[in-house]
Amino acid sequence: MTDSKGSRGRAAAGKRQRLMAAAARVVHRQGADRTTIADIARAADVPVGNVYYYFKTKDELVAAALGEHARQLELLTGRLDRLPDPRERLKDLVEAWVGQRDLAARYGCPTGTLAVELDKRPEGGLDVEAGKVIRLLLDWVERQFRELGLPDPDELALTLVGAYQGMSLLANALRDPGVMLRQGARLTGWLDSLPGGTRL
Amino acid sequence: MTDSKGSRGRAAAGKRQRLMAAAARVVHRQGADRTTIADIARAADVPVGNVYYYFKTKDELVAAALGEHARQLELLTGRLDRLPDPRERLKDLVEAWVGQRDLAARYGCPTGTLAVELDKRPEGGLDVEAGKVIRLLLDWVERQFRELGLPDPDELALTLVGAYQGMSLLANALRDPGVMLRQGARLTGWLDSLPGGTRL
DNA sequence: GTCTATACGGAGATAGAC
DNA sequence: GTCTATCTCCGTATAGAC
Structure with missing residues (x-):
């Protein structure tokens, strides 16, 4: 009953x-603690109860x-994986970060800020999960x-x-997207300056 | 009345x-939202009410x-200012950060994590204050x-x-102080690699 | 499956005795 | 100045009607 194919299931x-x-959206902006179930329900246009x-x-x-953040990340790295050169993949990653500069200047990195918040909780809960998502990114970058x-x-x-x-x-603390722009350019230059080439 | 010199004033x-x-201590560990007045009162050994x-x-x-965090920061930079060479000051700053690696791996940078949390609040409150403390550090480093x-x-x-x-x-998300140790060494190397000398 | 009304608990803040 | 008792609000979660 209520499988994901039935008409009710689809609505569900x-x-x-x-x-x-x-x-994902509301927690990024307000933080997990300050976000109420009602906030999320309203944003999703679903009745609270x-x-x-x-x-x-x-x-x-x-x-x-x-x-959701993990999913977005995998979507992005999936797209980048189609590029032949790993260096280009990394540079495009930086470009994607810079492209999000306005959001970052207001609310920070979605995963990073959530990790910071969850790490304040007593161990044994969600705190580890946040680390795993960051590991996901770390591992992909390491591969490149x-x-x-x-x-x-x-x-x-x-x-x-x-x-x-x-x-x-x-950028978030100073409310200045320019920080992302300028430091992003620095990172791109750094990536260019590194030796190494594709081994194919 | 109740000035800071009287016996009552001193107790106060x-x-x-x-x-x-x-x-400062409890908020660093639990975050501002999850910290109750009672938590702080207990830690300070003061009755709640x-x-x-x-x-x-x-x-x-x-x-x-x-x-308090701003005060600690000024204490540290004040000590570092006694060193004659600005490059040494910066390297000692990095060393101080690395020295705090266990605390950082568990709870992050006191000021940074608090800034992240406060930046999630609706503007016009404490969010700006956190930025100011970070600016303090930024300005001192810039001077060096x-x-x-x-x-x-x-x-x-x-x-x-x-x-x-x-x-x-x-380090906090991965719960690994080693990150601070290794990346700190990298920063020290970077500082050494920069040109420039004291102009006296 | 959908939604309303409400029970329950916890935390910030206050009144007022000492 | 110090502290206890308590008021009040708000958010999570549940019970149960539709």
């Missing part, structure tokens, strides 16, 4: 999907928001550096992703 | 100071926590780069502080 799936998307039919607890909604044949690809990945998280945080 | 000032210190004699609202306590006679000292400051914020966030 639609609402569920809307709730997940809304959770109905939410609990799809998600048993608020934390499940926060986890869903995190999942490895393909370029560079030494310590894992350290290089930490440097690149760290720089992104740092510039997002500063 | 002591409690106030204890509350500020406790607020008494807190409102010293701080009219919870936000005043959060602001006080921010002020300028003393070294390097071009774009403001951009270099964003790079260095951004790298610190980024590595703190990653």
